[in-house]
Structure formats: C-alpha cells, structure tokens
Amino acid sequence: MSEVLLKVKHLATEFDTEQGIARALDDISFEVKAGETLGIVGESGCGKSVTSLSIMRLLPKPAGNIVNGEVNFKGQDLVNLPADDMHNIRGNRIAMIFQEPMTALNPVYRISRQLNETLALHNPGMSKDDIQQASIDMLKRVGIPAPERRMKEYPHQLSGGMRQRVMIAIALLCNPEILIADEPTTALDVTIQAQILKLLKDLQKETGMSIIFITHDLGVIAEVCDRVLVMYGGRIIEQADIFTLFDKPSHPYTRGLLNAIPRLEKPAKETLSTIPGMVPSLFDFPPGCRFQNRCEYVQTRCEQETPDLEMHGNDTHQVRCFRFKELVNL
Amino acid sequence: MTQYFIRRLLLIVPTFIGITILVFVITRFVPGGPIERMIAEAQQASMQSGGMTQSSGNGIGAATLDQDQIKQLEEYYGFDKPVLVSYWDWLVKVVHFDLGVSTRYSDPVWDTIKERLPISAFYGILTMLITYFISIPLGYMKAVRHNSHFDHVSSIVVFIGYAIPSYVVGIILLVVFASNLEWFPMGGFYGDEFEDMDSKLEQVADVFYHAALPLLAYVAGSFAVMTFMMKNSLMDNLAADYVRTAIAKGIPFKKAITRHAMRNSLIPIATHFGNNISVIIGGSFLIEKIFNIDGLGLLGYESIVERDYPIVLGVLVISAILQLFGNILSDICVAAVDPRVQFR
Numbered sequence: 001m002s003e004v005l006l007k008v009k010h011l012a013t014e015f016d017t018e019q020g021i022a023r024a025l026d027d028i029s030f031e032v033k034a035g036e037t038l039g040i041v042g043e044s045g046c047g048k049s050v051t052s053l054s055i056m057r058l059l060p061k062p063a064g065n066i067v068n069g070e071v072n073f074k075g076q077d078l079v080n081l082p083a084d085d086m087h088n089i090r091g092n093r094i095a096m097i098f099q100e101p102m103t104a105l106n107p108v109y110r111i112s113r114q115l116n117e118t119l120a121l122h123n124p125g126m127s128k129d130d131i132q133q134a135s136i137d138m139l140k141r142v143g144i145p146a147p148e149r150r151m152k153e154y155p156h157q158l159s160g161g162m163r164q165r166v167m168i169a170i171a172l173l174c175n176p177e178i179l180i181a182d183e184p185t186t187a188l189d190v191t192i193q194a195q196i197l198k199l200l201k202d203l204q205k206e207t208g209m210s211i212i213f214i215t216h217d218l219g220v221i222a223e224v225c226d227r228v229l230v231m232y233g234g235r236i237i238e239q240a241d242i243f244t245l246f247d248k249p250s251h252p253y254t255r256g257l258l259n260a261i262p263r264l265e266k267p268a269k270e271t272l273s274t275i276p277g278m279v280p281s282l283f284d285f286p287p288g289c290r291f292q293n294r295c296e297y298v299q300t301r302c303e304q305e306t307p308d309l310e311m312h313g314n315d316t317h318q319v320r321c322f323r324f325k326e327l328v329n330l
Numbered sequence: 331m332t333q334y335f336i337r338r339l340l341l342i343v344p345t346f347i348g349i350t351i352l353v354f355v356i357t358r359f360v361p362g363g364p365i366e367r368m369i370a371e372a373q374q375a376s377m378q379s380g381g382m383t384q385s386s387g388n389g390i391g392a393a394t395l396d397q398d399q400i401k402q403l404e405e406y407y408g409f410d411k412p413v414l415v416s417y418w419d420w421l422v423k424v425v426h427f428d429l430g431v432s433t434r435y436s437d438p439v440w441d442t443i444k445e446r447l448p449i450s451a452f453y454g455i456l457t458m459l460i461t462y463f464i465s466i467p468l469g470y471m472k473a474v475r476h477n478s479h480f481d482h483v484s485s486i487v488v489f490i491g492y493a494i495p496s497y498v499v500g501i502i503l504l505v506v507f508a509s510n511l512e513w514f515p516m517g518g519f520y521g522d523e524f525e526d527m528d529s530k531l532e533q534v535a536d537v538f539y540h541a542a543l544p545l546l547a548y549v550a551g552s553f554a555v556m557t558f559m560m561k562n563s564l565m566d567n568l569a570a571d572y573v574r575t576a577i578a579k580g581i582p583f584k585k586a587i588t589r590h591a592m593r594n595s596l597i598p599i600a601t602h603f604g605n606n607i608s609v610i611i612g613g614s615f616l617i618e619k620i621f622n623i624d625g626l627g628l629l630g631y632e633s634i635v636e637r638d639y640p641i642v643l644g645v646l647v648i649s650a651i652l653q654l655f656g657n658i659l660s661d662i663c664v665a666a667v668d669p670r671v672q673f674r
C-alpha cells in the first residue's frame with residue numbers, strides 16, 4: 001500500500017454572491033496516494049474546479065471561502081496554513097495546470113521568464129545559468145522542439161498544444177509531489193489531447209508524482225486514471241477504482257453518465273441515452289439527495305434526508321444513494 | 331520590432347497628406363477665398379431680388395480686414411490658381427514652416443507659434459507627468475483595495491475632479507490662493523523681476539511658483555479619467571488566468587500584481603498616451619486665459635476672435651502634426667509594453 005499524500009476531509013466551500021451564499025462544495029472527502037492518478041469527473045458546474053482551487057487555496061477572493069473541513073497534505077492542514085508556507089507549497093510541492101492554455105500564460109513576457117521565475121522562487125540559491133539550463137531541459141522533457149529558441153518567444157507565438165506543454169513544464173520544474181490538472185486537454189483538439197495525455201502518463205512514470213486529473217470526459221478518465229471520484233452538485237456521489245466504476249457503476253447518476261457514452265460493443269440501434277432534466281443552480285437544490293429531480297428511482301426518503309457516502313462491496317468503492325443496493329440487480 | 335516601426339513610420343506620409351488636405355479645404359473658407367465669394371454672390375443675388383441695397387462688397391468675415399490684408403491672404407493661399415496647384419504650393423510652404431503672416435501682428439505665423447509652443451508644452455508635459463504619477467499608483471491602490479473605505483472615499487474625490495470643469499477649478503484656485511490668501515501670483519508664465527534674477531535656480535523657482543495653480547487646474551481635469559482607467563484595467567487583469575497561474579506557481583499575491591498584472595494593465599494607458607500628449611500640449615485656452623499664460627491655446631482662441639486666419643490655420647496645422655506624432659509615440663509605447671502588437 002503506498003503512502004497517502006493528501007487527505008481531504010469534509011471539505012465545504014461557499015461563495016458569497018449577490019443572490020446569497022452558494023455552497024459549491026459540500027462534505028468532500030477523498031485521499032490521494034503517492035504515484036496514483038485520481039480522476040474527478042462530473043458535468044460542468046458540479047464543483048471540480050472549485051475542489052482543485054480549494055486545495056490550492058486559489059479561490060477567488062473575497063467571494064470564495066472554505067467554510068469547513070481539512071486538506072491534509074502530509075500532516076499539514078493546508079486550509080489553515082500561514083500564507084508564506086502556502087507559497088512554498090504552491091508550484092513547488094503541489095503544482096497545477098489549467099484548462100485554457102491560451103490565457104494561462106502572461107502575454108507580455110517571454111517563455112523563459114515564465115519558467116525561470118518559478119525555479120528562482122523555490123530555489124533561491126540556484127545560479128542564473130543553472131536556472132536557464134534547467135528550464136531548457138524541462139522544455140525538452142515535455143516534448144518542445146528547439147527549446148532554446150522557444151525560450152525567447154512569447155506565448156502568442158505558440159500553438160495551444162505547445163502552450164499547454166509549457167504550462168506542464170512550468171508545473172513540473174520543481175518536481176512536485178502532486179500535479180493537479182484541471183481539464184488540461186478540454187480546450188485542445190483530439191490529436192493534441194491524446195499527445196498531452198500520453199506526455200502526462202510518461203512524465204508520471206519518470207517522476208512518480210501523483211496526479212489529480214479533472215475532466216468531464218469519462219473517456220479521458222478511462223485512459224489515465226487509477227481511481228475516480230464522481231461529483232454531482234458539489235458532492236461526491238460515487239468513488240471507486242477505475243475497473244469497478246466502469247464495471248459496476250452504482251449511483252443512478254454514474255449509470256446515466258456511462259450510458260451516455262456511445263460504446264462499440266453495444267448494438268447501434270440503441271439511441272444515445274442521456275440523463276433527463278437539468279442540474280439546478282446552487283441556490284435551487286432541494287433538501288435531501290441533490291440528484292432527486294433527475295433520478296428515476298427517487299423515493300420520499302430521498303427528498304427528506306441526505307444520503308451518506310457508503311461503502312459498497314470492497315473498501316475502495318463508495319456510493320451516496322439510499323437505494324444503490326437494490327439497484328445492483330436492475 | 332524594427333519592421334513594425336518602419337511600417338509605422340511609412341504611414342506618416344499618407345496621414346500627413348490626409349491632414350493637410352483637410353486643413354487646405356478649411357483654408358478655402360478664408361476671406362477673399364472661393365467659399366466667401368460664393369456666399370457674397372448668393373447674398374447679392376438675394377438682396378437684389380429683395381430690392382435692398384448693400385454697401386459691403388467683401389462679405390461678413392472680411393469686415394475687419396483691409397484690402398491689403400485680403401490681397402496677402404489671396405496670395406498665400408493661392409485663391410487665383412487651380413485647386414491642385416494651390417494645394418501643392420501651399421504644402422511646399424507648410425513643409426518649409428512658412429505658415430503665412432499674421433494679419434493682426436504682421437509677424438510670420440511660425441515665429442508666433444514657435445514662441446508659444448514651449449510654454450504650452452511645459453504645462454502639457456508636466457501635467458501629464460503629474461497625472462501619471464498620481465493616477466497609476468492611485469488606480470493601483472483602488473484596484474487592490476476594491477470596495478474598501480479607501481476605495482470609496484478616493485472615488486468621491488476622483489468623481490468631484492471629474493465633475494468640475496478644469497477652468498472652474500482654475501477660477502476657484504485663483505480666487506482662493508492668489509486673490510484672497512495671496513500665496514501664489516495671479517498669473518503669467520513668470521514674474522516681472524524674472525529678467526533681473528541672478529541665478530538660473532531662482533528663475534526656475536519663479537516659473538514653478540507661477541505654474542503651481544495652473545498645473546493644479548490642469549491635473550484636476552485629467553487625473554480622474556486616468557485613475558479610473560488604471561483601476562479598471564488592473565481589476566480586469568487581476569481576474570485574468572495568467573495571474574492565477576502566477577499565484578499557483580507560488581508567487582505571493584502582491585508580487586503577482588506588481589510583476590505580472592501591472593505591465594498588462596498599462597497597455598490601455600499607453601494607448602491613451604498619444605491622444606493625451608497632443609491634446610495637452612495644445613493647451614486649454616480657458617486655463618491659459620484665466621491664468622494669463624501666453625500659450626498656444628490662448629493664441630488660437632484670440633486669433634479666432636480677432637479673425638486672424640493665418641494664425642488659426644497655422645495652429646490647426648501644428649496641432650494636427652502634433653497629433654500625428656502623438657499617435658506614433660503612443661504606438662511605440664504600446665509596442666514597448668505589448669509584444670503582440672507587432673504581429674497585428
């Protein structure tokens with residue numbers, strides 16, 4: 001059993017908005033083990049990005065606040081860590097890449113500056129030449145051709161895929177223990193997406209880092225992840241290793257998601273099934289199970305009580321639904 | 331980069347020709363010119379049909395000019411030649427700084443402008459420096475402390491500065507600090523004893539002593555827009571993805587602002603720079619009038635009142651050229667802060 005690096009416990013995050021307080025995350029608990037890739041999947045707006053931003057303490061201020069819970073990184077609670085200690089962790093021990101490579105780099109500075117800056121920040125003793133060389137080596141490792149020349153260029157001179165590689169290079173410069181990748185391939189076209197996924201897997205093999213991989217695309221999850229969290233309405237509704245999840249999806253929402261993917265092995269006559277209904281806004285969630293208005297198995301109890309995340313079968317599989325045991329046979 | 335500037339400099343030629351054509355068209359309205367002749371003819375025709383008698387033969391505008399001066403204008407602007415020929419002749423004269431002769435002073439127009447330009451430029455450049463010096467840090471602080479007490483209180487001050495026209499500020503300053511308290515002189519670019527002062531230092535001090543109130547009036551009129559521009563621009567950039575990237579790298583928030591957001595938020599300010607410089611160097615005739623400063627603005631205003639056409643048009647040409655260079659300067663500034671610009 002490998003070491004647990006990150007333990008998120010009962011995390012709750014709220015946004016102070018004009019319409020009132022919106023609870024974007026509710027009772028989020030999960031672990032990240034050394035060397036593994038944990039996927040977080042769910043429809044747009046379910047709280048994937050807010051989860052990653054909460055871990056990194058990058059929530060937009062002053063609106064976004066962690067109101068409950070703990071983010072335990074190797075014994076330190078990041079939620080209450082002094083700002084200076086947090087600066088030492090960000091980009092150094094936990095790094096992050098984002099969805100939009102087109103806007104994630106500063107348009108007015110050369111690539112070199114944006115790489116070197118990170119190294120200089122976390123390695124105060126390092127010489128300028130060593131920093132420059134390390135940055136060039138890193139660009140080479142993420143598969144950027146002619147890295148010396150690229151160092152002198154500005155972000156607008158690079159394609160989306162190249163920029164995302166630069167982002168990955170920046171994130172990996174300091175050998176982080178955890179890389180959080182928030183939809184890193186969503187904005188890229190399919191071939192580039194496949195290249196970036198392969199690159200991340202290769203780099204993980206080299207470095208042994210853990211990856212938290214966020215996406216709304218179960219196909220991508222299947223390709224890169226060891227374990228998966230499924231989120232809905234700011235809550236984790238199912239958590240399992242990748243085989244269990246695809247084999248025995250147990251929450252009605254997860255089953256709906258999996259049915260929504262077109263599959264080769266299924267006869268083509270079957271029309272693409274999608275989950276009916278809409279995700280309510282954060283202000284309109286009814287009490288009880290947040291999926292109730294779209295669930296075909298809903299009962300009175302679901303409208304009154306909130307189901308807990310319960311163990312199901314083996315100890316890595318957890319489901320948040322009152323009826324998942326009955327549903328196994330449906 | 332160099333290529334961009336070469337392209338930019340080459341653009342001066344067509345722009346200059348465009349500007350001069352515009353001014354040239356305006357010269358056709360000068361007394362003795364074709365437009366006025368047409369008006370006079372039309373008037374005569376209507377008066378004849380109305381059966382009324384009219385003594386003046388030269389129309390309205392020329393009332394204050396004598397026959398010699400009209401002749402001079404006709405000659406300088408070439409009213410008797412075909413349009414293209416007279417445009418070319420005039421253009422050649424303009425390029426050689428021959429802007430004609432003032433009908434009021436009988437001095438060459440360029441000499442008069444040359445005398446006034448440095449005075450307006452002195453105020454203009456100082457106003458701009460002070461404005462940037464106030465607006466950029468103030469806008470920065472307002473953005474960083476958005477919605478704080480400091481932000482609200484300073485907004486009130488900025489808004490008052492925006493709402494009161496600068497000449498009103500000028501009059502208030504003059505009444506309070508010059509007339510009542512007598513802390514500052516009533517006006518002028520320098521005092522009567524200026525020529526007799528022994529040291530350069532004393533002279534410089536005298537100029538600034540005279541400049542204090544008008545500068546305040548100028549700055550009051552310009553810092554509001556600049557401050558809000560800086561604040562909004564920085565606010566936009568604080569929410570930008572690349573700032574979040576910077577913080578995710580481990581850079582503290584304050585440093586992410588100064589190192590990353592600041593330069594990006596200066597881009598709109600730099601774009602504005604060229605407009606400012608030409609407007610400001612032109613001077614505000616109202617402030618120049620209030621403080622009795624012999625600048626370009628006042629010169630233009632008085633010339634209009636006195637119908638000194640060569641000066642009015644000369645000031646117009648010079649302002650247009652200043653605008654042209656202001657724009658180029660502005661482009662250079664933008665290119666200096668924004669590397670994307672050369673590829674547009």
Ligand SMILES: Nc1ncnc2c1ncn2[C@@H]1O[C@H](COP(=O)(O)OP(=O)(O)O)[C@@H](O)[C@H]1O
Nearest residue numbers: 015017024043044045046047048049050060282
């Ligand atoms: N700055 C914010 N202010 C208010 N609400 C926000 C803000 N950011 C995110 N949210 C809300 O939090 C929820 C989760 O958003 P997010 O984590 O970005 O979704 P996704 O799973 O697509 O990444 C959404 O309902 C969104 O409306």
Ligand code: SF4
Nearest residue numbers: 289292295302321322
């Ligand atoms: S708890 Fe009830 S409403 Fe919620 S998913 Fe399970 S069956 Fe459906």
Ligand SMILES: [Mg+2]
Nearest residue numbers: 048049050183
């Ligand atoms: Mg997201």
